[in-house]
Amino acid sequence: MTAKALDIPYQLVRSRRRTTALMISPDAVLTVRAPLHLPLARIESLITAKLDWINRKIAEQRSRPVAGVKLFAEGERFWYLGAEYALKISDEFKGSLVFENEFVLSARERGRAKELFEWWYKRTARRVITERVEFFSRQEGFRYNALKVTGARRRWGSCNTQGNLSFSWRLVMAPLEVIDYVVVHELVHLEHCDHSPRFWHRVRALYPQADQCRLWLKTHGPALDLV
């Protein structure tokens, strides 16, 4: 149900739980998870008590960068390894799309620019991420089964119980330091299939910058896309 307290609209989700939890979704909507029979007045006074926190979180979500719609126009900028590079449209260029400190796209290929960029990002992500996975596997003795680069939007990486690692090609838009964090995170899942304190302890021991990298992804992640 949707209700309103003090001009803040919120989603109320009741279930067989004992405590009440507030959360702000990525699209800046407040959700309240509450026990089945908790009176509405109690819920609303809880919201009132947390108003500062709620307003701060909503403002944070609203100010996060979002991916702009790409026009594939001259001078437009594209992320690669944590930096943005301009696009040049060339009449003379004989290939399709190439990267040499800038992206160069052949003028006659503009119609399929998005497809070409995706293809370039996928291929580059596979090369960069494979190299990092192999580096950390060698160094720490991890044994994985296979590595796949996918078009996943909601997760940067995953690891299943068969030891298959998957990474989103969008990850290659992030700085190498952040890529390394995601790689270490997934490799540690080969030992711990959860996000338990033991899992995080191991991640931080192998990669002390893990927390800054997580924060970077949270802040910049939504902008790392081609829409």
Ligand SMILES: [Zn+2]
């Ligand atoms: Zn994980």
